[in-house]
Amino acid sequence: MSLGTYFDQLEHDVLAAMRKPSKLYWAALAVSAAAFALGLGCWGWQIYEGLGMAGIRSPVGWGVYITDFVFWVGIAHSGTLISAVLFLFRAKFRCSFNRSAEAMTVIAVMTAGLFPLIHLGRCWFFYWLMPYPNQRHLWVNFRSPLIWDVFAVSTYFTISAVFFFVGLIPDLAIARRRFTGWRHWVFRILSLGWQGTAEQWKHYAWLYMFLAAFATPLVISVHSVVSWDFAMSVIPGWHTTIFAPYFVAGAIFSGTAMVITLVVPMRRILGLDTYITVDHFEAIAKILLFTSLIVSYSYIVEFVLAWYSGNPFEIAHFSFRAVGDYRYLYWLMLFCNGLLPLTLFVKRLRRNLKYLFVLSLFVNVGMWLERFVIIVTSLARDFDPYNWGNYAPRFGEIGITIGSFGMFFMLFLIFTKMLPVLAIAEVKEHSS
Amino acid sequence: MIREYKFDDKAAFLHQLEELVRSGVHPRRLTVTTPFHVHEVEHILHLRPSWLKLFTLIGAAAGLTAGFAFTVGTALDWPLRTGGKPIVALPTYIIVAFELTILFGGVISFLGFLFLSRFPDIPAIVSGTECGPEFIIREDTGEAV
Numbered sequence: 001m002s003l004g005t006y007f008d009q010l011e012h013d014v015l016a017a018m019r020k021p022s023k024l025y026w027a028a029l030a031v032s033a034a035a036f037a038l039g040l041g042c043w044g045w046q047i048y049e050g051l052g053m054a055g056i057r058s059p060v061g062w063g064v065y066i067t068d069f070v071f072w073v074g075i076a077h078s079g080t081l082i083s084a085v086l087f088l089f090r091a092k093f094r095c096s097f098n099r100s101a102e103a104m105t106v107i108a109v110m111t112a113g114l115f116p117l118i119h120l121g122r123c124w125f126f127y128w129l130m131p132y133p134n135q136r137h138l139w140v141n142f143r144s145p146l147i148w149d150v151f152a153v154s155t156y157f158t159i160s161a162v163f164f165f166v167g168l169i170p171d172l173a174i175a176r177r178r179f180t181g182w183r184h185w186v187f188r189i190l191s192l193g194w195q196g197t198a199e200q201w202k203h204y205a206w207l208y209m210f211l212a213a214f215a216t217p218l219v220i221s222v223h224s225v226v227s228w229d230f231a232m233s234v235i236p237g238w239h240t241t242i243f244a245p246y247f248v249a250g251a252i253f254s255g256t257a258m259v260i261t262l263v264v265p266m267r268r269i270l271g272l273d274t275y276i277t278v279d280h281f282e283a284i285a286k287i288l289l290f291t292s293l294i295v296s297y298s299y300i301v302e303f304v305l306a307w308y309s310g311n312p313f314e315i316a317h318f319s320f321r322a323v324g325d326y327r328y329l330y331w332l333m334l335f336c337n338g339l340l341p342l343t344l345f346v347k348r349l350r351r352n353l354k355y356l357f358v359l360s361l362f363v364n365v366g367m368w369l370e371r372f373v374i375i376v377t378s379l380a381r382d383f384d385p386y387n388w389g390n391y392a393p394r395f396g397e398i399g400i401t402i403g404s405f406g407m408f409f410m411l412f413l414i415f416t417k418m419l420p421v422l423a424i425a426e427v428k429e430h431s432s
Numbered sequence: 433m434i435r436e437y438k439f440d441d442k443a444a445f446l447h448q449l450e451e452l453v454r455s456g457v458h459p460r461r462l463t464v465t466t467p468f469h470v471h472e473v474e475h476i477l478h479l480r481p482s483w484l485k486l487f488t489l490i491g492a493a494a495g496l497t498a499g500f501a502f503t504v505g506t507a508l509d510w511p512l513r514t515g516g517k518p519i520v521a522l523p524t525y526i527i528v529a530f531e532l533t534i535l536f537g538g539v540i541s542f543l544g545f546l547f548l549s550r551f552p553d554i555p556a557i558v559s560g561t562e563c564g565p566e567f568i569i570r571e572d573t574g575e576a577v
Contacts, residue, residue, distance in 0.1 A: 002440055002441070003440050003441055003442070004440030004441075004565065004566065005440075007440075007467060007565040008565060011565065131502070131506075133506075137509070137510060138510060138512070139506040139507075139509070139510070141514060142503045142506070142507070142521075142524060142525060142528055143514070143515065143517055143521050143524040147528075148524075148527040148528065148531075151527065151528050151531040151532070152527070152531050154535075155531040155532070155534055155535040158535060158538070158539065159534060159535065159538045159539075162538055162539065162542050163538075166542065166545070170467075170468070173562075173563055174565075176562070177562045177563070177564070188557055188560060189552075189557060192546075192551040192552040192553060192557070193551060193552055193553025193554070193555070193556030193557045193561070194551075194553075194563065195465055195553075195556060195561065195563045196465045196466055196467060196468075196563045197463060197464065197465050198463075198464045198465075198466070198473045198474065198477060198479060199479070199549065200549050201466065201468075201469040201470070201473075202474055202479055202482050203482045203484050203545050203548045203549045204469065204545070204549070205469050205471075205482075206482040206484040206485065206545075207484055207541055207542065207544075207545040210484070210485070210488045210537070210538075210541045211538055211541065211542075214534045214537055214538045214541075215538075217530075217534070218531075218534050221527075221530060221531065221534075225527060425467060425468045425469075426468070428467050428468045428565075429468035429469065432442045432468070
């Protein structure tokens with residue numbers, strides 16, 4: 001096949017994915033939209049009733065909402081890893097995943113951004129988080145990790161969105177040529193008049209490299225800042241220096257699992273088997289295995305630090321994690337995040353897409369549980385036994401959590417029909 | 433008069449481009465469009481490095497300065513001691529300054545890209561000029577049609 005024919009076929013195949021949706025697609029969209037509607041309904045109910053309808057109360061003031069926030073920020077991270085870090089390392093397999101991963105990042109940050117508002121209860125006061133002087137000319141407390149979060153997450157969203165859009169520009173120009181009607185006009189405007197001249201490509205290449213170079217430390221800083229929401233306090237189980245790298249590795253681990261969860265069915269439904277190959281999945285499975293090992297190592301270090309510190313509160317806390325009231329969640333988390341991914345040492349399993357898909361679901365569950373265990377067990381058993389108390393999420397919180405998954409999958413499904421799901425120009429570059 | 437060369441093959445395209453430049457055609461009289469970034473084109477046409485890095489540097493420096501100026505300035509504007517920490521707690525402000533460095537650096541780089549590439553190219557959007565999947569060289573021969 002000549003290069004010209006291949007390019008033509010590639011454009012046709014990738015853009016064919018944006019044509020008329022199948023019944024399966026509509027069914028998936030309907031289920032996601034229904035879950036999202038459930039979440040909105042529960043949030044509306046919470047706004048009407050007040051935060052008391054949720055299970056969070058003293059001593060466990062951070063529950064499922066903060067778990068969801070950390071989970072979704074973590075999911076966002078792998079998008080940047082696959083796009084930016086693998087770009088800087090010139091890993092060719094990234095071009096099969098980077099567009100989906102970047103879209104996943106933007107959507108996951110949007111989802112994550114809702115949870116601080118939901119957790120506020122009176123969400124209409126969200127602007128109190130913003131750095132502006134109040135009526136007494138007092139500013140927000142810049143020494144607080146919660147304010148660092150505002151800066152980190154909003155910067156992350158902005159840079160991820162810019163990175164996503166910049167990567168799309170040459171492909172939007174291709175879509176402009178291939179589509180007719182209203183879509184042609186939308187792509188004509190969005191592609192900014194891209195012609196692919198040498199000058200345009202020159203500036204484009206520099207911009208892409210700079211954005212990748214900015215996004216790489218950003219991805220590390222954002223989840224470090226999220227971890228410091230916990231580590232800056234003195235609560236046993238939270239106050240530890242390992243938190244930043246531990247959270248960053250966990251975020252990349254969970255995000256990689258979510259990429260597999262999304263791309264395995266997407267590849268099948270949209271018929272992209274030729275361009276997203278088993279070799280590509282094997283490469284990403286290796287990242288999953290590698291980050292799983294880092295996360296497992298962190299679990300061990302946490303316990304060793306508590307033991308070696310000789311601090312009775314730390315020792316008591318970690319004993320509670322392992323054998324206390326939340327032990328089933330803890331051991332399930334270890335099974336999903338530490339034990340099960342070890343099977344990826346077997347090459348045959350790394351190349352089995354059905355297995356990878358099921359494994360990625362377990363890892364998603366395990367990583368959600370990890371955040372739940374870290375947040376809830378520490379608050380449930382702090383220094384003073386008179387201040388101990390357990391927490392269980394209520395219906396509204398579960399509904400909002402399901403709604404966040406609904407929102408995430410719904411927006412991702414819409415993305416697959418509105419924009420090219422593969423970086424066409426980049427695939428062309430590698431195949432030439 | 434514009435003479436147009438179209439190629440499906442990257443190697444043949446680069447060969448032709450090199451031939452044209454070697455034969456004495458000034459790079460300014462050549463317009464090249466490619467379906468993806470071809471590094472060799474910049475060398476053959478002797479294109480100057482992009483000025484984009486200047487935008488990036490200015491953006492990042494502005495973000496860093498703004499981050500520290502903002503946090504230190506507001507702390508000094510109304511000194512309020514909380515949590516036993518110093519009024520100007522520089523280590524904690526590094527986070528804000530770092531994030532703003534990346535935010536300003538990234539956004540100003542993007543704006544610089546739009547400026548240097550003359551985007552959005554309104555005439556191209558209105559006229560609906562397309563770019564195909566081929567490698568194209570357009571040579572302005574300077575002759576009247």
